[in-house]
Amino acid sequence: MNIDIPEEITQQLEQLAEQHDVEVVVLLEQLMKRYRPQKKWATLADLARNAKEAGMASPQPVNTAERSREILNTEYVDYLKSRIDS
Numbered sequence: 001m002n003i004d005i006p007e008e009i010t011q012q013l014e015q016l017a018e019q020h021d022v023e024v025v026v027l028l029e030q031l032m033k034r035y036r037p038q039k040k041w042a043t044l045a046d047l048a049r050n051a052k053e054a055g056m057a058s059p060q061p062v063n064t065a066e067r068s069r070e071i072l073n074t075e076y077v078d079y080l081k082s083r084i085d086s
Contacts, residue, residue, distance in 0.1 A: 005013075017027040042050075051057045064071070
């Protein structure tokens with residue numbers, strides 16, 4: 001299958017691929033994944049991948065269950081207070 005892509009778009013794709021140090025075909029695959037309809041239910045792997053892509057991943061593993069009491073006593077209280085204040 002051949003697709004007629006305007007030269008300007010081709011140049012932009014090549015520049016983006018170079019900036020991200022990938023081949024154009026890899027860049028196109030990534031763009032297609034981004035614009036595909038999302039699944040109804042996300043898996044834990046999906047959530048982890050999304051967190052990494054959004055820059056929200058921690059460099060080391062975090063055991064939230066181990067810290068649950070501390071989180072409830074500090075962060076959740078702060079959250080509730082901010083909701084009440086606003």
